[in-house]
Amino acid sequence: MGVPLPEELYAATFLDRPNRFTVRAWCLGSVVQAFLADPGRLAELLQPGTQLYLAPRVAPGRKTEFDVVLVRHGEILVAVDSRLPNKIFAQAVRAGEISEFQGYSNIRPEVKVGPSRLDFLLAGEGRVPCYVEVKSVTLVVGKEARFPDAPTTRGSRHLKELAKLRVQGFRAAVVFLIQRQDAQQFAPNEETDPLFARTLREVAGLGVEVLAYRCQVDIKEIRLSNRVEINL
Structure with missing residues (x-):
């Protein structure tokens, strides 16, 4: 789907x-x-x-x-529509297509956390509530997807909010949705935004889950394909 x-x-x-x-x-x-x-x-x-x-x-x-x-x-x-990844992610979670988020039946978008809004709060019976930030990825160098392709202070702020939530006992995840099918792995774009790359490594060390998935794209639809390796 x-x-x-x-x-x-x-x-x-x-x-x-x-x-x-x-x-x-x-x-x-x-x-x-x-x-x-x-x-x-x-x-x-x-x-x-x-x-x-x-x-x-x-x-x-x-x-x-x-x-x-x-x-x-x-x-x-x-x-190249950065509004699509949130739709793809929400649909895939509802359909149980992402094993890492199975069992979450309640998907709440645009959740205010501190001065920021995070993309989703997932909840489900017997599941630890999970805050998720979804990032749209279009840049691939060789076979490696990279984010961001322009500096993003907002992106680093979102990562720090996720880390605070993780320390409080919630699940927290950043999901990189690669809107193309030729990527085999993902890495932060150190050259373009060293602060984001450093922050991503720091929050991963605090327990924030870092996940990346590529998509199949054709003229009619875009759909989640498979998880790719993370290279921090």
Whole structure:
């Protein structure tokens, strides 16, 4: 079972990226603007001439005509919507597809913890409540997925909140959802954000679970595939 992608997708050619959330592309015979729901750099994916798949979007006051959904990278498709991993994770937990989180029947999203909001609080009969933060990963170097691909102070703050909860006796986990199928392992991106990498190692030492899963992506859906090795 996967998360369905928009039924109406148009092939397009990437031209440039005027800002973090806007892409210009050639689509349907003209230059269009599309919303990119991923603040990462995506430098290895968004090269001039790259094929994109855009979903039309119409809403009052909206400045762009499309959303960027997929990028073709060599022989594979990469999902570049950072809103998808939370949907994928929640669906997989409900379906019992992630062995590490089986038995959690109650999935509460967007839980306020201190000054932050964590993605999920999982609860289930006879289970220790588990706080989960899900991170969207699109960068793969060789066969190694890496996060983040741009510095993230927010990401480090979330890790510290998870560590506090773990010390209080809760389960706490950070889950890296790799929105492509070619990764064989995961590592923090030390070069881009050494603080995040160091913090991830520290919280892992305190008992925060660090998990990474790759996804199968096609033109119709994105679905959880399998867990990959963590290299801290």
